[in-house]
Amino acid sequence: MLRWIIFVLIYLGLSFYIVQALRTLFRQPWVYIIYVLLSLAVLVNFIYQFTAGEEAGRVLSRPKSYAFGFLLTMLSFKLVIILFLFSEDIFRILSGTYQKLFGESKEFSLPQRRRFLGMIALGIAALPFGALLYGMYKGKYNFKVLKYTLEYDDLPESFDGYQITQISDIHSGSFDNRKKIEYGVSLINKQKSDLLLFTGDMVNNKTEEMLPWADLFSTLNARDGKFSVLGNHDYGDYIDWETEELKRENLEDLKRLQRDMGFDLLLNEHRYLQKGDDRIALVGVENWGKGGFKKAGDLKKATSKIAAEDFTILMSHDPSHWSEEVIYDKKHYHLTLSGHTHGMQFGIEIPGWVKWSPVKWRYKYWAGVYKELGQFINVNRGFGFLGYPGRVGIWPEITVITLKKKALT
Structure with missing residues (x-):
């Protein structure tokens, strides 16, 4: 049970982090609302298939296999975006700290997240996301x-x-x-x-x-x-x-x-x-x-x-x-x-x-x-x-x- 709680907290934390990034990229709320709903649907399906929906006597039934596949696809999307945005946030924190310590203003402030970097991250993340979906739809045959x-x-x-x-x-x-x-x-x-x-x-x-x-x-x-x-x-x-x-x-x-x-x-x-x-x-x-x-x-x-x-x-x-x-x-x-x-x-x-x-x-x-x-x-x-x-x-x-x-x- 503890493993499931830790997994869910990490997954939701990653999702929340990416939502904050999407809000800086898109003014339309429906974009990140769709992302949130899709992320939750994948998570709920995965938990269901590997707990209550588990087929007795089988290690990996077909529904469980697809639940795992969709989770893997979603995680690949999240991790690529976070790889870009987290590194930028580290830079922003270091930059803000430097300005506070050595700049003219002693108030701590962070530079704005660069929108173009977010768009690059989104575009690159779409590659493994699309490839894994293609692999499930056509690649396997x-x-x-x-x-x-x-x-x-x-x-x-x-x-x-x-x-x-x-x-x-x-x-x-x-x-x-x-x-x-x-x-x-x-x-x-x-x-x-x-x-x-x-x-x-x-x-x-x-x-x-x-x-x-x-x-x-x-x-x-x-x-x-x-x-x-x-x-x-x-x-x-x-x-x-x-x-x-x-x-x-x-x-x-x-x-x-x-x-x-x-x-x-x-x-x-x-x-x-x-x-x-x-x-x-x-x-x-x-x-x-x-x-x-x-x-x-x-x-x-x-x-x-x-x-x-x-x-x-x-x-x-x-x-x-x-x-x-x-x-x-x-x-x-x-x-x-x-x-x-x-x-x-x-x-x-x-x-x-x-x-x-x-x-x-x-x-x-x-x-x-x-x-x-x-x-x-x-x-x-x-x-x-x-x-x-x-x-x-x-x-x-x-x-x-x-x-x-x-x-x-």
């Missing part, structure tokens, strides 16, 4: 197909030009627009890849979240089949279950559902993909993540029956598994496919120029292709979204990777 060509000396000849489509982090419990998801699924199928790989987090918490979408994702296809692994959210670890048995049943239901949808779910297992006399090994491990995430992945078990010289592709949901274990394993993993980070659903990416997201401070390998010790990893930015119900700058991704035999020089 702004699907992008990203294509990479990876070359290998030891790729079997029959697999030269082999095409893999990777998707990750569906998070079906967050979806709210069937037509947009239909478009995303059709975009995956349009790639006409040899192989389709899904690298975990089909749901947010419960198998039932995927049921309305199962028929749609069942239409995904690839010539050599579609394979999947589990992500950290698939285990149901983030909600309180009445019994452990219900939690186990939920996981078994999800495994069964994936198989019913046509996915070959790999649980610390491997499969061979064969073309004539050539083959490559496809390995799938359960979730393995550092920093408190489940460590159910077992490389030794998954690769116990494959040859050391096999060209090997690994599916592992969390990229920290690659950096902590995979690249140092005695087995050489030519390509690892991961997801998990979502690119934090927020950042700036201009190909060839800028690639930045706050998530880089948590994960060294957070989006795209990396190479270490002669091994590649692709970290998919995710198909869905979680928490903030949108994406800004880091768009939902469908990855297409073409394997090539490196030409002899």
Whole structure:
């Protein structure tokens, strides 16, 4: 309760501070009245959704997700304005103090707040405000197909030009627009890849979240089949279950559902993909993540029956598994496919120029292709979204990777 009181007081204090600034910028009272009403509506909705309106047994329901998104949008607007105006107020106080101590008049007075600086602050604050709203309205379904060509000396000849489509982090419990998801699924199928790989987090918490979408994702296809692994959210670890048995049943239901949808779910297992006399090994491990995430992945078990010289592709949901274990394993993993980070659903990416997201401070390998010790990893930015119900700058991704035999020089 105390945390809520502190939060409300800080939020209202920021709002009051900005109202005083708006009154110096606009003579029409309706401008700051609208701002006050909007701020209060966002606050009341957030408090309601996270207290009385909380959906039992769920960490982040859809209404709560949007309440959080609108609060984040409003706070970004407030903080940018305050960054400008507070710094100016500090200057005004210092200036007034100087005049009182060293000026001709000994009366303390503050210079007037400069109107143009307030207008600049308002204009800059509108940028993240608009971007976050756009991210919730359109950005979260702004699907992008990203294509990479990876070359290998030891790729079997029959697999030269082999095409893999990777998707990750569906998070079906967050979806709210069937037509947009239909478009995303059709975009995956349009790639006409040899192989389709899904690298975990089909749901947010419960198998039932995927049921309305199962028929749609069942239409995904690839010539050599579609394979999947589990992500950290698939285990149901983030909600309180009445019994452990219900939690186990939920996981078994999800495994069964994936198989019913046509996915070959790999649980610390491997499969061979064969073309004539050539083959490559496809390995799938359960979730393995550092920093408190489940460590159910077992490389030794998954690769116990494959040859050391096999060209090997690994599916592992969390990229920290690659950096902590995979690249140092005695087995050489030519390509690892991961997801998990979502690119934090927020950042700036201009190909060839800028690639930045706050998530880089948590994960060294957070989006795209990396190479270490002669091994590649692709970290998919995710198909869905979680928490903030949108994406800004880091768009939902469908990855297409073409394997090539490196030409002899």
